[in-house]
Amino acid sequence: MTKFITIFSLFAGAASMGGLYVTLKGPQDFWIMIFLFGISLAVSIYVLFVPNTKFEQNVASKIRKYRYPGISFGEQEVGIQKGDFSILQNGPAVVEFEVPFAEVPSFEIINFKGNGDPQPVVECLTPHQAVIRRNRSGSYVRSEYRWVARGLTLIPK
DSSP states (O other), X not given: OHHHHHHHHHHXXXXXXXXXXXXXXXXXXXXXXXXXXXXXXXXXXXXXXXXXXXXXXXXXXXXXHXXXXXXXXXXXXXXXXXXXXXXXXXXXXXXXXXXXXXXXXXXXXXXXXXXSSOOOEEEEEOSSEEEEEOOTTSOSSOEEEEXXXXXXXXXOO
């Protein structure tokens, strides 16, 4: 898949440069288009038959960056995930992380509705989920909160 996207990007770049040239100069010089697509064809053949080229590595890093948004930190990335949850009475709320973390993340609960209940406590925190329970002294109304988890994401190999 990465090879296909790399080759597609090469030809799309050549088409963009050729289109800009034709727009500015007119279609009278067709040899420029042949030159641009010839270079794209040569580099595409190189990417297709030589494993792990710089072109392919560049495309693979961009795919990984946009698949798992976060801040690059060596081979792993610091991921930030967030969401909302509500607690009914004293029952627990379970928050499952969309992308699992490599280790137990930093977890924060934000009282964004401003209700007067005491802050809920995290009973169990794993790289895959968080179990949150309301303090026993709270009221029995439905309270809504926001959560933010930060940590190194687990990147499949």
